[in-house]
Amino acid sequence: xxxxxxxxxxxxxxxxxxxxxxxxxxxxxxxxxxxxxxxxxxxxxxxxxxxxxxxxxxxxxxxxxxxxxxxxxxxxxxxxxxxxxxxxxxxxxxxxxxxxxxxxxxxxxxxxxxxxxxxxxxxxxxxxxxxxxxxxxxxxxxxxxxxxxxxxxxxxxxxxxxxxxxxxxxxxxxxxxxxxxxxxxxxxxxxxxxxxxxxxxxx
Amino acid sequence: xxxxxxxxxxxxxxxxxxxxxxxxxxxxxxxxxxxxxxxxxxxxxxxxxxxxxxxxxxxxxxxxxxxxxxxxxxxxxxxxxxxxxxxxxxxxxxxxxxxxxxxxxxxxxxxxxxxxxxxxxxxxxxxxxxxxxxxxxxxxxxxxxxxxxxxxxxxxxxxxxxxxxxxxxxxxxxxxxxxxxxxxxxxxxxxxxxxxxxxxxxxxxxxxxxxxxxxxxxxxxxxxxxxxxxxxxxxxxxxxxxxxxxxxxxxxxxxxxxxxxxxxxxxxxxxxxxxxxxxxxxxxxxxxxxxxxxxxxxxxxxxxxxxxxxxxxxxxxxxxxxxxxxxxxxxxxxxxxxxxxxxxxxxxxxxxxxxxxxxxxxxxxxxxxxxxxxxxxxx
Numbered sequence: 001x002x003x004x005x006x007x008x009x010x011x012x013x014x015x016x017x018x019x020x021x022x023x024x025x026x027x028x029x030x031x032x033x034x035x036x037x038x039x040x041x042x043x044x045x046x047x048x049x050x051x052x053x054x055x056x057x058x059x060x061x062x063x064x065x066x067x068x069x070x071x072x073x074x075x076x077x078x079x080x081x082x083x084x085x086x087x088x089x090x091x092x093x094x095x096x097x098x099x100x101x102x103x104x105x106x107x108x109x110x111x112x113x114x115x116x117x118x119x120x121x122x123x124x125x126x127x128x129x130x131x132x133x134x135x136x137x138x139x140x141x142x143x144x145x146x147x148x149x150x151x152x153x154x155x156x157x158x159x160x161x162x163x164x165x166x167x168x169x170x171x172x173x174x175x176x177x178x179x180x181x182x183x184x185x186x187x188x189x190x191x192x193x194x195x196x197x198x199x200x201x202x203x
Numbered sequence: 204x205x206x207x208x209x210x211x212x213x214x215x216x217x218x219x220x221x222x223x224x225x226x227x228x229x230x231x232x233x234x235x236x237x238x239x240x241x242x243x244x245x246x247x248x249x250x251x252x253x254x255x256x257x258x259x260x261x262x263x264x265x266x267x268x269x270x271x272x273x274x275x276x277x278x279x280x281x282x283x284x285x286x287x288x289x290x291x292x293x294x295x296x297x298x299x300x301x302x303x304x305x306x307x308x309x310x311x312x313x314x315x316x317x318x319x320x321x322x323x324x325x326x327x328x329x330x331x332x333x334x335x336x337x338x339x340x341x342x343x344x345x346x347x348x349x350x351x352x353x354x355x356x357x358x359x360x361x362x363x364x365x366x367x368x369x370x371x372x373x374x375x376x377x378x379x380x381x382x383x384x385x386x387x388x389x390x391x392x393x394x395x396x397x398x399x400x401x402x403x404x405x406x407x408x409x410x411x412x413x414x415x416x417x418x419x420x421x422x423x424x425x426x427x428x429x430x431x432x433x434x435x436x437x438x439x440x441x442x443x444x445x446x447x448x449x450x451x452x453x454x455x456x457x458x459x460x461x462x463x464x465x466x467x468x469x470x471x472x473x474x475x476x477x478x479x480x481x482x483x484x485x486x487x488x489x490x491x492x493x494x495x496x497x498x499x500x501x502x503x504x505x506x507x508x509x510x511x512x513x514x515x516x517x518x519x520x521x522x523x524x525x526x527x528x529x530x531x532x533x534x535x536x537x538x539x540x541x542x543x544x545x546x547x548x549x550x551x552x553x554x555x556x557x558x559x560x561x562x563x564x565x566x567x568x569x570x571x572x573x574x575x576x577x578x579x580x581x582x
Contacts, residue, residue: 076279082278082301
């Protein structure tokens with residue numbers, strides 16, 4: 001049975017609007033007519049908007065989203081190397097044709113075409129932010145997986161020591177390590193390493 | 204589509220990132236020379252599909268941040284997609300996000316600690332299962348069970364020692380000391396470690412010291428009057444280049460595990476060593492990092508000849524599974540993990556600054572960067 005969900009839509013929209021309003025946005029665009037329009041559209045989201053022009057040689061790091069005109073050497077103005085970005089980047093496209101190779105180098109999270117239309121600016125900025133945050137989460141997950149893979153062998157060995165010395169099952173051994181880690185607010189790897197060290201120390 | 208210059212005679216451009224200055228420049232310069240030799244050989248044979256192979260080299264000066272910046276410069280300003288380079292794990296980890304985000308391909312010709320897999324890196328140096336496993340087994344059997352680990356203080360030695368410590372304990376041995384020195388360590392920094400060794404009397408000193416500090420470790424050992432026949436330094440990172448820098452008399456009698464030594468007795472290797480010395484001087488020696496830096500460019504060139512496109516998405520599938528008659532013997536890029544199936548050898552430094560090979564695997568050892576095939580149990 002399909003239920004009417006009349007109440008859901010406004011709540012979801014409010015959530016997205018709140019997400020937008022919480023953003024720190026830096027915008028690099030001239031104060032021309034359409035530049036003003038862009039700034040106004042960003043301000044309508046109730047986000048904190050800082051305007052900056054002419055575009056500095058090195059962009060600021062402290063922002064959630066950078067909205068920048070397609071300026072020369074844009075990739076070099078970003079204060080990070082590709083893959084280590086600290087903010088989402090929205091590139092404002094020029095009216096004319098585009099250099100696709102340079103676009104690739106800039107590694108933008110979203111593109112904003114002209115002319116600016118009402119509502120679209122906010123949607124694209126939010127999209128860039130959401131995508132960037134997702135990428136950050138994936139990177140964090142890979143880091144965590146790497147650490148877990150390295151630590152897995154340590155944990156296995158610590159489990160085996162507990163099974164042998166305390167006569168408990170493998171699952172209980174794992175729970176013991178996990179509980180110790182939680183109680184001491186350290187990682188499971190650290191507890192496992194400590195068990196191995198003390199085991200060797202005591203012989 | 205994708206490769207507009209394929210039909211032109213324009214050169215293929217690639218990047219080289221090896222340091223000519225700074226603390227690890229001794230070994231990185233040999234990797235640079237090996238890359239140049241391979242590129243010159245390829246061009247002398249007519250290039251790749253009639254097009255010259257052209258390298259752009261930057262000197263990152265052994266600085267991690269400079270490695271990242273130069274990788275960015277190569278890919279963005281120079282439009283390069285393939286980079287050969289990096290010696291330390293820190294520099295590889297700095298370049299990794301750049302090649303991953305811009306979809307480049309980094310060829311990394313250095314042994315490392317394993318536990319990594321990037322679809323944008325081809326690893327042509329040894330993983331721990333291709334050097335540490337056999338070395339630790341040999342040392343346990345020959346010298347005894349007490350290991351004293353000394354390393355430079357960065358990712359590789361710490362992670363490598365994690366693996367070595369585990370292998371030693373699994374076999375019933377013990378780590379009786381684990382010490383790290385700064386990358387710029389001087390001889391005086393090793394004196395307290397030598398005193399400690401005199402006290403705890405390990406069976407073997409296991410070194411993952413890199414760069415100029417290597418000389419100071421071996422010199423401090425010699426000054427302390429220790430005997431390599433009784434308690435040798437065993438290393439994964441001391442090659443002919445480091446022995447050359449410290450002087451053969453200082454290095455003599457110590458042990459290294461590597462896929463390649465200059466002393467390998469084969470026609471392919473003798474010809475390789477001859478060409479290397481002819482190009483860079485008769486006083487120059489080859490080493491494991493030279494050999495990997497050399498063969499990886501030949502593998503790249505062969506794959507490129509078949510794809511005729513230098514785009515990573517075309518090139519990488521052609522590289523995976525590729526085999527090559529390298530100076531160390533037949534090697535293969537393992538299609539599962541992008542690492543290389545290499546030979547394992549043990550060598551003892553002799554009075555001429557070379558290594559006498561006293562053990563080698565009967566065939567190439569499959570790369571197992573996550574040590575899946577090596578159990579973790581209580582001994």
